[in-house]
Amino acid sequence: MSMYKVGIVGAAGYTAGELIRILVNHPKVEISFLQSESQSGRSVFEVHKDLAGDMDHVFTGKVQEADVIFLCKGHGQSGEMLKSNPELLEDRIIDLSQDFRLNGDHDFVYGLPEVNREVISDSSHIANPGCFATGIQLGLIPAVKSEVIESEVHISGITGSTGAGQTLSETTHFTWRNNNTSVYKAFTHQHLQEIGETLTNVNPDFSSELNFIPYRGNFTRGIIISTYFDTSTPEEELTAIYRRYYQDHAFTHVIDKNPDIKMVVNTNKCLVYIEKQGTKALIISVIDNLLKGASGQAVQNMNIMLGLEETEGLKLKGSSF
16 A cells, blocks of 8 residues: 655644644555754654654654645745745645635645535645634535525634644733633634635625624634524525535534534534524534644545545544543
């Protein structure tokens, strides 16, 4: 059995740590390098402590050749790095920043498998979606495609502290985040751009305004999204539309139980719940921001790109405790 060599650039952060945990157990890949300027020369398990005993890799400061390279750099840094190292564009690349989600430079394809699976399979450069964007889009796409939305769309979403990354800031310190919640980037969150672009691609006639209020939560991981809009479509028909759309997608499931974050943490799943109250449809979607919202989806994209089983290495088990 041939093994694919993979490397991670910017391998010391939260999303990179999740990526390593998946790839070290992936049956079809071998980790060839883990790059980090700040941690070069240190053992990986000194930074990602739960990997002690799983691997003996050492962070390197240099980017090396691989069959697939994951870019886990901060926003704005992936584009700069590829400008300085254009030879990397000859490799398969999956970028987890927002640098190529909108402009499509260097033939980057938007990596939401529930919309672009066939395009991803023929591509070598993938722009992995944002975490809020993933949860919101998976809650909206079937309704947008079937043209059942008859009003503005109102969205609220709360994310765990890992969504802000590993670098400390005023709103990520434990003493501020614990027992606390706050609104940020109301109506202006950067993920609205990629969401709007995807929904227009799904249905060019879609023109409903998206009103999004994001919240910082006082937990570490997970995202829960509540979306509502007016529709004359009955609940049973709306649920059937969603089930039909996602029936061939391995990680997105329409359920009849109002979901919570613990149902998806440590998995690559998105759970979607639908109910009607009068003329309003309520769609609740939940994901793990570090997995389906980042590293798990990146591996899902890699599997599709390499022609592997889409679920390879991603049959992860969460816990309700």
